[in-house]
Amino acid sequence: MPNRLAQATSPYLLQHADNPVDWWPWEAEAFEEARRRDVPVFLSVGYSACHWCHVMAHESFEDEATAAYLNEHFVSVKVDREERPDVDAVYMEAVQAATGHGGWPMSVFLTPEAEPFYFGTYFPPEPRHGSPSFRQILQGVHQAWTERREEVADVAGKITRDLAGRELAHGGAQVPGEQEMAQALLGLTREYDARRGGFGGAPKFPPSMVLEFLLRHHARTGSEGALQMAADTCERMARGGLYDQLGGGFARYSVDRDWVVPHFEKMLYDNALLCRVYAHLWRATGSDLARRVALETAEFMVRELGTAEGGFASALDADSDDGTGRHVEGAYYVWTPEQLAEVLGEDAGLAARYFGVTEEGTFEHGQSVLQLPQTDGVFDAERVASVRERLLGARSARPAPGRDDKVVAAWNGLAIAALAETGAYFDRPDLVDAAVRAADLLVRLHLDEHGRLTRTSKDGRAGAHAGVLEDYADVAEGFLALAQVTGEGVWLEFAGLLLGHVRTRFTGEEGTLFDTASDAEKLIRRPQDPTDNATPSGWTAAAGALLSYAAHTGSEAHRTAAEQALGVVRTLGPRAPRFVGWGLAVAEALLDGPREVAVVGPSLDDPDTSALHRTALLGTAPGAVVAAGAEGSEEFPLLADRPLRRGAPAAYVCRNFVCEAPTSDAEELRAALGG
Structure with a gap:
């Protein structure tokens, strides 16, 4: 008999x-049931692509005896952290404070008032390495609840008070200046892995937001060191096992420092952010590698994450059937020399050398993750293309990893921005069309008549949970990028609608931002976090969207809100630049203006107008905003009072209330939009 989760829209909940x-x-109702029965709540938080979540489910939640004990002594609540990031954030803060670390699955025991009193992550079915089993944990918690209730209540009350009383992060009037940006760059230089690219040790995550900052800093200041760190990191990641050398797209992270062995799950947000990074790297350098990776990653998102409704699914699992009925991490992606020979025959040796496949293997059991060593120009391009095509065909016959079909508003916003820009840069209207379809879905299904966002949907059905700050900010970011690429001002209007909610429902005194709206469900603490995680923080993503919208419209209120939000970057940037990369990138845009570009012509289909529009989009000035349309168009405020120049299309570039003379020459425009 299915349990209550059978009606969920979350694939993770449906798995249970x-x-x-x-x-x-x-x-x-779950907490009311706990009060009625006078039992604690067991809260289990995870997500569908989480390997250890699946392990714990198989070992404990599918076990009849363990389930019977849970059902008798607890009310068990399952949460998808991607659907309820607010719940996850609040209790993860408690887990990290109590244990010094966090992770998923997250296992927390609560009072019926939702106050936490005992914490953990993965618990094994049997005692291991000095750790108790899950059953022992359950028995211990039950005993404490029944025999030492007063002690439990004291612990829960203290933890809840400590969480509620934690100092809030604040915005402020002082924005980051040259000194803070220089200190941030110095901090990154100290943590940079010069031999392997990236920052820090293992596990090594793709530093998407930091890379955006480095590219913008180079564009504004000419810092070759910043560009070198960005370019070298991008090349190392793209040549390593982190990148899918056959199908495109990036895995979640590398378990080693050398980018060889990934944790094989593929997330929409990583690929959206990295697609944009590589497109921007190509824009700055003309790198063929960056161009190829940007396009392949965009194509991966459309091909493998696109949903029937026009949106993008959240993730592909790390695990899949290895062909023997066992569910194994990486089974879909790894190869042995014997498997290469089976598919390629006499070309197997070439493939092994080209992709770094060895008899010893780079992964487990003599299997290798495909990499791309420094071999450009050494191998025949046509043979390599044939090898890649045949391997991809053979791989597609393997049992595929599971897909989390949940459409998350924020991550779709990131994908819209990436696909719109990549499509525009490389003359791929199909990618721009994919961005438009996703944006249409968000408007049609996730946005209500008051401009409020629903966080998730699945199979064309909206979920029940309200959007959080990152949803409003990242969707606004996507809409703003789409407005610039398509010349359709309606996307600017939708962005303004969302940012109105950011200013009224997510903002406190002096620019302080919260992850949940003022009218959202009240938790034991109203979550807020200005630091990046796997995605830009909602706080700094909102700052970026507010700043761009202000540049488009001339709204002082939106610019002031952006500047107040960036006050936290002035504090955090010099101390922890790796964790506020998007905020630093937004600060670069603020320091550069940002520049405002208006392109007018007979129509956007006119070749000369189109050439100026594309040149404007390819400008590297940090955070520059572009409005393009016909003369007299009312689509964008920036187009007002912008005539043609002697009857020819013209581009106007302004910054800090000063405008340069209009130009009809693409080279002049390109020069005006350098950093």
Whole structure:
């Protein structure tokens, strides 16, 4: 018999719908049931592409005896962290404070008032390495609840008070200046891995937001060191096992420092952010590698993450069937020399050398993750293309990893921005069309008549949970990019609608931002975090969108809101630049103006107008905004009072209330939009 999760829109919750555990979704009724029965709540938080979440589910939640004990002594609540990032953030803060680390699955025991009192992550089914089993944990918690209730209440109350009383992050009137940006760059230089690219040790994550900052800093200041760090990191990642050398797209992270062995799950947000990074790297350098990776990553998103409704699915699992019925991490992606020979015959040796496949293997059991060593020009391009095509065909016959079909508003916003820009840069209208389809879905399904966002949908059905700050900010970012590429001002209007909610429902005093709206469900603490994680923080993403919207419209209120939000970057940037990369990138745009570009012509289909428009989009000035349309168009405020120049299309470039003379020459425009 399916449990209560059978009606969920979250694929992660649906994976647990047939568990013998009597799961509840996160809802008031679950806590009312705990009060009625006088039992604690067991809160389990994870996501569909989480390897250890699947392991714990198989070992414990599918076990009849463990489930029976849970059902008798607890009310069990299952949460998809991607659907409820607010719930995840609040209790992860408690887990990290109590244990010094966090992760998923997250396992927390709560009072019926949702106050946490015992924490952990993955618990094994049997005692291991000095750690108790999950059953022992359950028995210990039950005993404490029944025999030492007063002690439990004291612990829960203290933890809740500590969380609620934690100092809030604040915005401020002082924005980052040259000194803070220089200190941030110095901090990154100290942590940079000059031999391997990237920052820090293993595991090594793609530093997408930091790379955007480095590219913008180079564009504005000419810093060759910043560009070198960005370019070298991008090349190392693209040549390593982190990147799918056959199908395109990036895995979540590398388990080693050399980018060889990935954690094989593929997330929409990583690929959206990295697609944009590589497109911007090509824009800055003309790198053929950057161009190829940007396009392949865009094509991967459309091909493998695109949904029937026009949006983009959240993730592909790390695990898949290895052909023997076992669910194994990386099975879809790894190769042995014997498997190469089976598919390629006499070309197997070439493929092994080209992709770094060895008898010893670079992964487990003599298997290798495909890489791309420094071999450009050494191998015949046509043979390599044939090898890649045949391997990809053979791989497609393997059992595919599972897909989380949940459409998350924020991550789709990131994908819209990446696909719109990549399509425009490389004359790929199909990619721009994919961005438009996703934007249409968000408007049609995720946006209500008041401009409020729903966080997720699945199979054309909107979820029940309200959007959080990153949803409003990243979708606005996507709409702004789409407006610039398509010349359709309606996307600017939608962005303004969303940013109105950011200013009224997510903003406190002096620019302080919260991850949840003022009228959202009240948790034990109203979450807020100005630092980046796998994606830009909602706080700094909002600052970026507010700044761009202000440049488009001349709104002082939006610019002031952006500047107040950036106050936190002035504090954090010099101290922790790796964790506020997007904020630093936005600060670069602020320091550069940002520049405002208006392109007018007979129509955007006119070749000369189109050439100026594309040149404007390819400008490297940090955060420059572009409005393009016909003379007299009312699509964008920047086009007002912008006539043609002697009857020819013209581009106007302004910065800090000063405008240069209009030009009809693409080379002059390109020079005006350098950093």
